[in-house]
Amino acid sequence: MRAFKLLIGFAFVLALGATGAWLARGEFDRHFMLNGRFFVLNAVGKEAEITLRFPSGVERIMPLRDGAVSEFVLRETGEGSIEVLVDGDSRDRVGYVTSFNPLVVLVVGENKTRYSQINPALALP
Numbered sequence: 678m679r680a681f682k683l684l685i686g687f688a689f690v691l692a693l694g695a696t697g698a699w700l701a702r703g704e705f706d707r708h709f710m711l712n713g714r715f716f717v718l719n720a721v722g723k724e725a726e727i728t729l730r731f732p733s734g735v736e737r738i739m740p741l742r743d744g745a746v747s748e749f750v751l752r753e754t755g756e757g758s759i760e761v762l763v764d765g766d767s768r769d770r771v772g773y774v775t776s777f778n779p780l781v782v783l784v785v786g787e788n789k790t791r792y793s794q795i796n797p798a799l800a801l802p
Contacts, residue, residue: 711779711780712752712777712778712779713750713751713752713754713778714748714749714750714780714781715729715737715748715749715750715751715780715781715782715783716746716747716748716780716781716782716783717729717737717739717741717746717747717748717783717785718744718745718746718782718783718784718785719741719742719743719744719745719746719785720743720744720784720785720786720787721743721763721785721786721787722743722787723743724740724741724742724743725740725741725743725763725764725785726738726739726740726741726763726764726765727739727740727741727747727761727762727763727785728761728762728763728765729759729760729761729762729783730759730760730762731751731754731755731759731774732754732755732756732757732758732759732774733753733754733755734755735751735753735754735755737749737751752776754774754775754776754778755774756773756774756775756776757773757774758770758771758772758773758774759771759772759774759783759792761783761785761790763785768785768789768790769789769790771783771790771791771792772792772794778794779794779795779796780794780795780796781793781794781795782794782795
């Protein structure tokens with residue numbers, strides 16, 4: 678009977694430790710893995726006002742010189758594709774964002790937008 682109680686206690690402590698590790702990993706990812714960080718590069722060839730509309734209804738407007746980069750953090754993106762507007766005209770619907778997004782890079786070009794998601798853990802040496 679004593680061995681059974683020890684086994685139950687050990688299983689409880691193991692489950693509690695696993696839950697704590699899982700929560701700690703989530704916080705680590707949120708703070709150090711660039712979760713929700715977006716980089717937008719203007720490659721249109723001229724100064725332009727670039728607008729991103731996320732599925733959640735959030736809109737980011739960035740007036741950018743040619744070759745300039747804007748960086749921001751957004752965790753409430755909703756789920757779906759991002760609408761890209763250049764100087765008020767709809768250009769593309771790109772990518773697929775969810776509640777957890779690793780680093781996202783958008784390169785807004787003359788004719789189309791390139792969308793990339795980068796997991797920084799895979800980029801480390």
